[in-house]
Amino acid sequence: MNKKEEILDLANKYRWEIGENFHDAIIESIYKEANEISLVAVTKDKEKPKFDWDRTLDKLVTSRTFGLPLMLLMLAVVFWITIQGANIPSGLLANLLVDYLHPLIRTAFINLSIPMWITGLVVDGAYLAMAWVIAVMLPPMAIFFPLFTLLEDFGYLPRVAFNLDNIYRRVGAHGKQALTMSMGFGCNAAGIIATRIIDSPRERLIAIITNNFSLCNGRWPTQILIATIFIGGAVPAYLAGIVSAAAVVFIAVLGIFFSLVVSWGLSKTVLKGEASSFTLELPPYRPPRFLQTLYTSLIDRTLFVLWRAVVFAVPAGMVIWMVANITYNDISIAEYFINWVDPFALLIGLNGVIILAYVIAIPANEIVIPTVLMLTVLVSGMSGGSGAGVMFELDSVNDTAMILHNGGWSLLTGINLMLFSLLHNPCSTTIYTIYKETKSIKWTLISTFLPIAMGIIICFITAQIYWLIF
Amino acid sequence: MRERNRKSDKIIIEDALKHIYDFEHKKLDSTSDSLAGNLQIRKRASSDLIDKLLQLKLITKFQEKISLTENGRSYALKVIRIHRLYERYLADKTSVHENDWHKEAEKREHDFNDEEINRLAASLGNPLLDPHGDPIPDALGKMHVKEGILLSDAEVGCVYEITHIEDEPKETYAQIVAQKLFPGAKLKILNKDDRRISFESDNDESILAPVLAANITVIPREEEAGEFGVNRLLSSLNQGETSRIKEISKAIRGLQRRRLLDFGFIPGTEIKANLVGLGGDPVAYEVRGTVVALRKNISQHIYIE
Numbered sequence: 001m002n003k004k005e006e007i008l009d010l011a012n013k014y015r016w017e018i019g020e021n022f023h024d025a026i027i028e029s030i031y032k033e034a035n036e037i038s039l040v041a042v043t044k045d046k047e048k049p050k051f052d053w054d055r056t057l058d059k060l061v062t063s064r065t066f067g068l069p070l071m072l073l074m075l076a077v078v079f080w081i082t083i084q085g086a087n088i089p090s091g092l093l094a095n096l097l098v099d100y101l102h103p104l105i106r107t108a109f110i111n112l113s114i115p116m117w118i119t120g121l122v123v124d125g126a127y128l129a130m131a132w133v134i135a136v137m138l139p140p141m142a143i144f145f146p147l148f149t150l151l152e153d154f155g156y157l158p159r160v161a162f163n164l165d166n167i168y169r170r171v172g173a174h175g176k177q178a179l180t181m182s183m184g185f186g187c188n189a190a191g192i193i194a195t196r197i198i199d200s201p202r203e204r205l206i207a208i209i210t211n212n213f214s215l216c217n218g219r220w221p222t223q224i225l226i227a228t229i230f231i232g233g234a235v236p237a238y239l240a241g242i243v244s245a246a247a248v249v250f251i252a253v254l255g256i257f258f259s260l261v262v263s264w265g266l267s268k269t270v271l272k273g274e275a276s277s278f279t280l281e282l283p284p285y286r287p288p289r290f291l292q293t294l295y296t297s298l299i300d301r302t303l304f305v306l307w308r309a310v311v312f313a314v315p316a317g318m319v320i321w322m323v324a325n326i327t328y329n330d331i332s333i334a335e336y337f338i339n340w341v342d343p344f345a346l347l348i349g350l351n352g353v354i355i356l357a358y359v360i361a362i363p364a365n366e367i368v369i370p371t372v373l374m375l376t377v378l379v380s381g382m383s384g385g386s387g388a389g390v391m392f393e394l395d396s397v398n399d400t401a402m403i404l405h406n407g408g409w410s411l412l413t414g415i416n417l418m419l420f421s422l423l424h425n426p427c428s429t430t431i432y433t434i435y436k437e438t439k440s441i442k443w444t445l446i447s448t449f450l451p452i453a454m455g456i457i458i459c460f461i462t463a464q465i466y467w468l469i470f
Numbered sequence: 471m472r473e474r475n476r477k478s479d480k481i482i483i484e485d486a487l488k489h490i491y492d493f494e495h496k497k498l499d500s501t502s503d504s505l506a507g508n509l510q511i512r513k514r515a516s517s518d519l520i521d522k523l524l525q526l527k528l529i530t531k532f533q534e535k536i537s538l539t540e541n542g543r544s545y546a547l548k549v550i551r552i553h554r555l556y557e558r559y560l561a562d563k564t565s566v567h568e569n570d571w572h573k574e575a576e577k578r579e580h581d582f583n584d585e586e587i588n589r590l591a592a593s594l595g596n597p598l599l600d601p602h603g604d605p606i607p608d609a610l611g612k613m614h615v616k617e618g619i620l621l622s623d624a625e626v627g628c629v630y631e632i633t634h635i636e637d638e639p640k641e642t643y644a645q646i647v648a649q650k651l652f653p654g655a656k657l658k659i660l661n662k663d664d665r666r667i668s669f670e671s672d673n674d675e676s677i678l679a680p681v682l683a684a685n686i687t688v689i690p691r692e693e694e695a696g697e698f699g700v701n702r703l704l705s706s707l708n709q710g711e712t713s714r715i716k717e718i719s720k721a722i723r724g725l726q727r728r729r730l731l732d733f734g735f736i737p738g739t740e741i742k743a744n745l746v747g748l749g750g751d752p753v754a755y756e757v758r759g760t761v762v763a764l765r766k767n768i769s770q771h772i773y774i775e
Contacts, residue, residue, distance in 0.1 A: 005610055008608070008609060008610060009608075009610060009612070011596075012608045012610075012612070015596060015598055016598060016614055019598075020597070020598055020599055023595070023728075023731075024718075024727075024731065024736075027731045027732075027736060028736045028737065031734060031736055031739075055744070058744070058745055058754075058761075059745070062745050062747065062748075064748060067748065068748075162745070162747055162752065162754065162763050163747065163748055165747060165751075165752050165763070165765070166747055166748050166749040166751060166752075169751065169752075169765060175752075175763075199729070200725070201725075202565060272565065272566075273564045273565055273566040274564065274565060275563050275564050275565055275724065275725050276565045276725075276726075277724075277725040277726035277729050278726070278752075278764065278765050278768060279726075279729045279730070279733060279762055279763070279764065280752065280754075280762065280763040280764075281733075281760060281761070281762050281763075282745075282754055282761040282762070282763060283760075283761075284761075
């Protein structure tokens with residue numbers, strides 16, 4: 001035996017002497033010593049506190065009667081503040097970046113005699129996509145994330161996970177997935193980063209793959225607009241408001257339902273063998289640290305996600321401009337694609353414009369509707385809009401409705417667009433985030449294509465049922 | 471196509487060596503016929519295989535009886551080392567069900583080279599035993615011999631600890647697993663006759679047929695006879711009630727065990743059931759000043775006083 005083998009042999013002999021349980025023994029001895037030290041060094045107030053706030057609060061927020069209603073109320077308040085509060089700054093930003101600065105920069109480019117195609121590519125494509133993403137994304141995130149982080153800091157969110165764990169256990173997931181899912185209502189990329197709080201590998205992957213089923217902030221406006229035009233338009237005027245609101249809520253609830261079903265399916269199939277553990281710490285309540293929360297949620301979450309979105313929006317804006325402006329035989333690439341994909345798209349109750357919009361507006365769900373409008377005007381040769389490749393939105397819902405109706409949209413197109421908006425691939429920011437968090441191409445691909453496949457199937461079934469009835 | 475349908479030479483040779491080693495270990499004589507039966511190949515193929523093994527100087531043959539050479543034995547031990555380490559990996563680092571450990575390891579045991587397997591061993595903390603309680607041969611090809619008796623030979627009234635459960639055949643193993651028996655579990659023999667052995671284990675009372683009991687190896691644990699009894703489980707602690715942790719069952723392994731130890735779930739720790747979740751699961755326990763919620767499938771593997 002050489003020297004190395006002798007040492008290895010000795011090591012093995014000692015391993016057998018120590019036995020299999022030494023990991024447990026080491027931790028036990030660490031705790032024992034820590035205990036002895038603390039007995040000598042730490043003095044405790046002998047007097048017991050008269051009133052234990054934490055336990056009383058815990059009893060309330062996890063109680064059978066108040067637990068769930070309290071949770072729904074809290075979430076409703078957070079969403080209400082976000083939507084209401086974001087309206088005004090979003091409008092201001094859109095005014096500044098899209099309505100005011102965009103023409104200004106455009107004129108400047110033209111005055112400098114820069115070739116038209118560069119102006120189009122840079123100003124109408126790249127700049128406009130970036131401006132749109134910032135205007136629509138920044139305000140809601142800057143409100144939602146701090147509010148959410150405050151609840152987290154206060155210690156309430158782990159109690160929500162505790163309350164809902166019963167449901168998530170049944171589908172093979174972790175109670176904390178309730179939190180990452182709620183975070184996903186703000187932004188899926190942020191929701192996926194938030195899955196770091198789930199320390200069990202299998203349950204974390206489940207939470208990552210299913211986060212896309214939370215209807216994110218970028219998709220709410222699409223849902224509301226389309227529901228108002230098509231669902232609200234299909235019922236008597238006095239019911240329009242309530243019915244279209246109910247339709248949007250239905251889609252969001254459908255998303256939660258799908259996230260649970262898919263969690264269950266994943267835990268029973270592809271993720272069956274991944275390591276899994278469960279512990280859920282309920283930390284003591286503490287007064288939230290406002291300034292720190294504001295800082296970390298703005299820097300770590302809002303700006304971080306926004307930056308990633310902008311990075312993807314710039315090239316996508318160029319692509320959007322190019323497909324509408326590069327022509328062959330006087331027909332743009334966009335039209336070729338739309339005509340080619342139309343037969344299939346109509347079969348699942350959508351149309352070629354929608355499919356193309358979802359392909360080229362991959363960086364952010366926020367620019368899907370502006371892209372759809374631009375493409376519809378381009379394809380149908382209607383007047384209106386701001387020119388080929390220039391995304392736009394109209395202030396008036398009626399004008400938007402007119403463009404879409406002229407583009408051949410029916411109630412079915414509206415319903416299926418709402419379904420497809422819920423069930424399609426995550427935006428590129430989210431896909432990139434999934435890759436960064438899982439470091440796995442396999443899980444990234446599954447997260448990307450599973451929702452598309454589901455969307456196509458569900459839209460197809462809906463279309464068949466619709467044609468049976470109407 | 472033919473290549474793909476046929477197992478590669480390497481796999482067949484390794485499986486053959488494992489079989490011969492196993493028979494030598496059980497003090498049985500392996501022959502061309504036993505090899506054919508074990509590997510499910512035709513007799514012709516079996517004698518070809520033996521010729522090849524002879525050529526490679528991995529075995530010797532005396533009349534019908536085959537024996538491993540020094541090289542053959544060390545090769546067999548290497549394959550066994552990979553198999554058992556991989557089972558340990560599946561038990562500690564994945565959620566693969568214990569009924570599938572053996573099958574998975576059979577598939578993967580041919581895929582590792584020396585360096586990879588030593589790295590796997592190191593990442594698992596150089597474990598000594600596989601999850602069934604079989605010793606894992608070390609990197610030098612030495613295997614520890616474990617003592618113990620078969621459960622079928624155990625004496626009434628005595629306390630034992632399970633050290634090993636034979637994982638083949640699969641059906642037998644699944645039956646034992648279904649009784650919630652695992653290496654490290656302690657049990658006391660209550661009654662024994664020709665048809666059944668009844669005993670109480672840490673968490674339950676069970677009955678096994680002697681045929682099944684012969685697949686379980688135990689060692690006496692007389693020093694614990696005094697306090698032995700069916701343990702109270704943490705999951706039975708009522709809300710507001712306080713007790714002390716006695717032990718985390720060996721059924722909790724790997725990541726989950728480490729999480730519990732990190733939170734201070736160690737023997738002697740005071741524990742109080744604090745909050746019961748909706749539907750009775752999970753339950754939040756107060757341990758060392760922190761509140762940690764556990765699901766029932768975990769709390770029923772923690773013994774309390």
